[in-house]
Amino acid sequence: MSDRKQGFDTLQIHAGANPDAATGARQVPIYQSTAFVFKDADHAARLFNLQEVGFIYSRLTNPTVMALAERITHLEGGAGGVCCSSGHAAQIMALYPLMMPGRNIVASTRLYGGTYAQFQHVFKRFGWECTFVDFDDLDAVKAAINDDTRAIFCESIANPGGYITDLDAIGDVAREAGLPLIVDNTSATPYLCNPIKHGATLVVHSTTKYLTGNGTVTGGCIVDSGTFDWSASGKFPSLSDPEPAYHGLKFHEALGPMAFTFHSIAIGLRDLGMTMNPQGAHYTLMGIETLSLRMQKHVENAVKVAKWLEADDRIETVTYAGLESSPYHDRVAKICPRGAGGLFTFAVKGGYENCVKLIDAVELFSHVANLGDARSLIIHSASTTHRQLTDEQRAAAGAGDNVVRVSIGIEDADDIIADLDQALTKALA
Structure with a gap:
């Protein structure tokens, strides 16, 4: 094929995948192998010295997993990518080369509850700190940055409320501060948003969600833009300084745009x-083949359901950015030009108790702690995913007591609406 740039629909099927050299298998095989045989002693030495790309041990690299990393990297427009065991793992992996005790990150207040807890509590065990800021207040973001700050973190489309971050503005702040911007693109997927085009250095995913799309496996991925100068400031010695475990190798000097990716494999996954696992990677590869088709349907259905809810007098507010009434509607065309996703919240009149009744009354919706499935999903964040936060933190995250989160699936939109209608009737009877 020529060197012309391929479209998204082509890349989601072909990127990272070639017919198997040994068998001609068209689909990427599941390489269920712990280790891989070296050609000879010199070949083994070159692999361990990072002088040659290949496979050693599946904790580090595996052909099926690498095919997935390459596919997501192509879709995000990055230089390299690494897959790992979950979205939470991806967040730690992204920060691992950047941080050390006493360092901090600046993060948006609008984050998934589990991420908020990880950043606020778990990171302290590593000696890392996190300052949470409203990312609509750019002056506050700038003020939160100090000499110990090593990254800025946000979600492109925030979970649970569907808030869209102004990535261009935050990217400018990160660039002026000489810091990497890390964007969780789980809720948007690369079909709806390409954070790297808006200034992101690293993009993380919970591949568990829309990328796989069928609620079968957990996984995570980090994609590096390959554009950040890790040696410029002296703040990132893991990437710029000699690495003792590799005879003084300077990752950024030696590997350039691939420095972060190779460090994440050789140091991050190793340690x-x-x-x-390769079977999980295989499921996600198959899921991504239909990503654009599914996301189009997710968006189409979400618009219809959100408009119906907004017009219903049993509902106080709907947060979907795809609605013209949303304060973030103007960001859709700029940040997510193909639509505002399938995730949003709505506030039910009658508060906490009526939300619980609604959850218990749905029939088509599944009450699960997940999102991005082909099926429509529903949850009361205040009593589940954001339960560990304070009232103020839940409110800032968009998960108040009267709020229900929905992940709109790809069923018939009229059936989704009918289920919400009957459930609201029972809840508010």
């Missing part, structure tokens, strides 16, 4: 062991 943290947050490995994705």
